[in-house]
Structures are given as structure tokens and as C-alpha cells.
Amino acid sequence: MLKLTKKTDYALMAINYMAYRKEGFLANTRNISETYHIPLEQLAKILQTLSKNGIIVSHNGPKGGYTLGVDPEQFTLGEVIRAIEGPIQMIRCIEGESSCSQTEQCTIRTPLIKIEQQLVDFLDNITIDTICNENEAIDQKKAIRGLSNISP
Amino acid sequence: MLKLTKKTDYALMAINYMAYRKEGFLANTRNISETYHIPLEQLAKILQTLSKNGIIVSHNGPKGGYTLGVDPEQFTLGEVIRAIEGPIQMIRCIEGESSCSQTEQCTIRTPLIKIEQQLVDFLDNITIDTICNENEAIDQKKAIRGLSNISP
DNA sequence: TTATCGCCGATTAATTTAGTCGGACATAAT
DNA sequence: ATTATGTCCGACTAAATTAATCGGCGATAA
Ligand code: FES
Ligand code: FES
Numbered sequence: 001m002l003k004l005t006k007k008t009d010y011a012l013m014a015i016n017y018m019a020y021r022k023e024g025f026l027a028n029t030r031n032i033s034e035t036y037h038i039p040l041e042q043l044a045k046i047l048q049t050l051s052k053n054g055i056i057v058s059h060n061g062p063k064g065g066y067t068l069g070v071d072p073e074q075f076t077l078g079e080v081i082r083a084i085e086g087p088i089q090m091i092r093c094i095e096g097e098s099s100c101s102q103t104e105q106c107t108i109r110t111p112l113i114k115i116e117q118q119l120v121d122f123l124d125n126i127t128i129d130t131i132c133n134e135n136e137a138i139d140q141k142k143a144i145r146g147l148s149n150i151s152p
Numbered sequence: 153m154l155k156l157t158k159k160t161d162y163a164l165m166a167i168n169y170m171a172y173r174k175e176g177f178l179a180n181t182r183n184i185s186e187t188y189h190i191p192l193e194q195l196a197k198i199l200q201t202l203s204k205n206g207i208i209v210s211h212n213g214p215k216g217g218y219t220l221g222v223d224p225e226q227f228t229l230g231e232v233i234r235a236i237e238g239p240i241q242m243i244r245c246i247e248g249e250s251s252c253s254q255t256e257q258c259t260i261r262t263p264l265i266k267i268e269q270q271l272v273d274f275l276d277n278i279t280i281d282t283i284c285n286e287n288e289a290i291d292q293k294k295a296i297r298g299l300s301n302i303s304p
Numbered sequence: 305t306t307a308t309c310g311c312c313g314a315t316t317a318a319t320t321t322a323g324t325c326g327g328a329c330a331t332a333a334t
Numbered sequence: 335a336t337t338a339t340g341t342c343c344g345a346c347t348a349a350a351t352t353a354a355t356c357g358g359c360g361a362t363a364a
Binding site: 002006009100111 | 154156158161169188189190229241243252254257263264267270274282283284
Binding site for chain 4: 007
């Protein structure tokens with residue numbers, strides 16, 4: 001049903017949690033886990049993946065945690081999905097690898113690849129702030145914007 | 153990974169098989185199954201579902217089979233997906249039913265529903281002929297169009 | 305030097321998707 | 335009428351994917 005994975009859900013929540021925070025704020029796994037009732041161990045894994053992909057930045061040791069590593073207004077939903085779930089693919093039979101028994105006579109593959117590309121473009125045009133904007137952090141955001149508008 | 157189900161794949165292949173056929177042509181499950189190497193029993197199920205949704209029309213008895221029940225230039229990919237896989241939903245937590253343990257404090261649900269709606273609109277604007285056009289049936293199609301162009 | 309954090313591989317459990325089985329009903333041809 | 339060939343339908347098993355857990359390591363601020 002073209003569903004996003006629960007992992008992606010969690011990832012987006014975590015990113016949202018970190019977005020538009022004060023300089024120096026560190027989000028740790030436990031806090032996020034408790035805030036959203038996400039299983040700790042699983043969230044840890046997800047954050048590690050995000051970190052490995054540079055989407056968030058890790059700070060080790062006690063009082064450590066994570067910081068958002070990208071600009072919510074530049075970074076897109078498509079990239080988050082790819083980081084967590086791997087490449088976006090509507091069709092399952094990729095050229096070369098793991099071809100299904102239909103690959104030879106499949107008539108719908110080529111046209112679906114084009115549609116898939118449009119889907120990817122669509123997701124790559126949805127910035128993270130579209131998702132983060134609808135909650136309380138919006139106030140902080142406005143404050144930040146107000147500041148940066150002083151020196152145009 | 154926003155993947156389409158194999159069932160949908162099969163459904164699209166079958167629809168493609170039936171599209172732009174001569175008046176009176178009946179496609180039977182066995183033929184389609186052998187042409188594309190789709191497991192017979194499974195294809196049968198899929199065709200029954202399509203039939204129940206009016207996408208194809210069934211003709212019982214020997215020499216029976218199926219006929220396309222919709223206009224490939226009017227009918228969309230979104231409707232096929234819905235017929236086979238149920239409603240398109242990126243997010244898994246639907247209001248009321250089966251709420252996950254995050255529903256209460258989930259910050260990403262509302263914005264994702266909007267994005268999901270855009271996705272649905274996108275799929276509802278892709279007509280079946282976009283998928284069927286890229287193969288040999290195109291000749292037949294042109295012939296049909298040529299005929300109908302005689303009397304504008 | 306220790307308690308608190310992130311890091312990682314492997315494993316198990318749950319859910320979803322794929323494919324199968326067995327038997328009913330419809331009908332055209334013999 | 336009987337038969338062969340087709341659709342129809344529910345329940346079932348198998349495979350694949352996703353969700354969640356476990357156990358132990360490494361970094362570092364207090
Ligand atoms: S179903 Fe595998 S290539 Fe189309
Ligand atoms: S994860 Fe269930 S509502 Fe968002």
C-alpha cells in the first residue's frame with residue numbers, strides 16, 4: 001500500500017524533535033524515546049543510521065546526544081526515506097540483480113520506472129520543515145528567522 | 153520502500169494483456185498465466201478481485217474469460233492499486249482504528265496525511281494507457297484510433 | 305575510575321505478502 | 335445428459351519483510 005516503514009516514522013519524529021532547537025541543545029535517545037513512546041533500542045538504531053548518513057551529528061560520552069546536521073528547509077523527505085529504508089522503488093525487479101521469473105516478458109516495468117522517477121522527484125521536493133512546521137517548535141523557528149532577518 | 157505489491161504487478165500485466173484487443177476477444181487466466189509466468193491460482197484470485205471491482209468483466213463457462221471493463225485512457229493506476237491493495241496510505245495509524253502507541257504525541261501524522269493526499273492525486277492522474285502504450289499492442293491501438301478518426 | 309552516553313552485530317518475534325489447495329458453480333460443445 | 339473448460343471462493347501454508355530485543359564494546363565528562 002505504498003506505506004512508509006515505522007522506522008521512517010520514528011526517524012521523522014526524532015528529526016522533528018531536534019529541529020529548531022537552541023544552539024548547543026543535545027537530544028539524547030532516552031528523552032526522545034520517552035517523549036514519543038518509541039522503544040529505546042530501536043530508536044537507538046535509527047539514530048545511529050541517521051548519524052551515519054550525516055543527517056544528525058552524534059556527540060559521545062555522558063551529557064552527549066544528537067544534533068540536527070542538516071537544514072530543515074534544504075533537506076528533503078526523500079533523503080530521509082532513502083537513509084532509513086534504502087532506495088525508493090515501486091517495482092521490485094531491478095536490472096541485473098534478483099530478477100523475478102517475469103522479468104523477461106514483463107510489459108509494465110519500463111513505464112513504471114518512469115512513474116517511480118516522478119515519485120522520487122516528488123519526495124525529493126518535500127523539505128523537512130514541511131513536516132516540522134506544524135507543531136510548537138514553530139515559535140522558536142520564527143524567532144530564529146526574525147534574528148537572521150536583521151542582517152539581510 | 154513504497155513498493156507496489158507483486159499482486160499489483162500481476163494485475164497491471166493482466167490489464168495490459170487485455171487492453172486494446174479486438175472486440176469479442178476473451179482473455180483466460182491460463183493464457184495470461186503462461187504468457188507472463190504468473191502462478192495460475194494466484195492470478196485467478198487477482199482477476200476475480202479486478203472483476204469484482206468492475207475493472208474487468210468475466211464471462212463464465214468454457215470459451216469464457218475476461219474482458220477489460222474500463223477505458224485505458226480514463227482509468228487510473230491509483231484505482232488499480234486501491235482495488236488490489238486497499239486504500240493508499242503512507243502512514244499506518246488511521247484515526248480511530250488500530251492506533252499505535254505513538255498516536256497521542258505523534259507530530260508527523262498530520263503533515264504526512266497531506267503529503268499522502270498529494271501522492272494519491274498523483275497516482276489518480278496516471279492513466280492505464282501510460283503503462284500499456286509501450287508495447288506491441290500499440291499498433292492495434294493506432295488502428296482503432298485511425299478508425300474512430302474517420303468520423304469525427 | 306565510573307556512570308552515562310553512543311555504537312554495533314546478531315537474534316527473535318510479529319506482521320505482511322506470496323503462493324497453494326480443495327471444492328463449488330456456470331456453460332458451451334459433444 | 336455428460337463432460338471438459340472456464341470462473342468463483344474460502345481457508346491454508348510458506349516466504350519475506352519489518353519490528354523489536356539482547357548482549358557487549360567504545361568514548362568521555364564528571
Ligand atoms: S514483475 Fe518482475 S519485472 Fe515486472
Ligand atoms: S507513528 Fe502512529 S501516529 Fe505517528
